[in-house]
Amino acid sequence: MHKQGRLVAAGYLILGCCVVVASMIGCGPDGSLGTSSRGSGAVAVIDLDAVAKELGRDRQIEEALKQREASLANQLTTMNANYQQQIDEKARAMGAANHPQVTTMKQTASQNLVKAKQQAQDNFEQYKQELVGRFREEVRPVARTVAESRGLTVTVTKNDTVYDFSPGVDITAEVIQRLRQSTSVANRPTDVQATPAYIPR
Secondary structure, eight states: OOOTTOSOSSSOSOOOOOOOOHHHHTOOSSSEEEEOTTOSOOEEEEOHHHHHHHHTHHHHHHHHHHHHHHHHHHHHHHHHHHHHHHHHHHHHHHTOTTOHHHHHHHHHHHHHHHHHHHHHHHHHHHHHHHHHHHHHHHHHHHHHHHHHHTTOOEEEEOSTTOOOOOGGGBOHHHHHHHHHHOHHHHTOOSOSSOOOSOOOO
């Protein structure tokens, strides 16, 4: 009888997803949080990583991601155990672990598990993008209001592509202050209406 866990030598179980939140929050598709309806003009700069850290949102997102990773890993573990049980039962029925039908079942199970692991990784990445995207959307209207109050009409996120800027266009501190005053935003749960932690069978 095969021991559980020997079914798939490569690509078995663990997602291997490193949960790194700080550097991904401030990196959007174009590094921009949007433009005011007033038209183009002076540019405001915001450090979204700093906003997330000050509000504790980086920790909330990280915890949600860890829970999602654990849920997906548990599903993969259960799936592997079920396949292994079926293979063991088939081997007993055939009277040999190397029977052609057993070998075919092993190959099919191995392929299915590799596919399931990829689906789990895709699910995790989609969920991560949803959490980060939701946070950015929560910050957007406040950042726009602060920028417009300073006569700035375009807001970009601080990242490696922003080489230098005047402290006068950095709206990070004021955005943090306003968000702290809005408990409905600062304390909003991260795991709501998101992609379910489910691996298709």
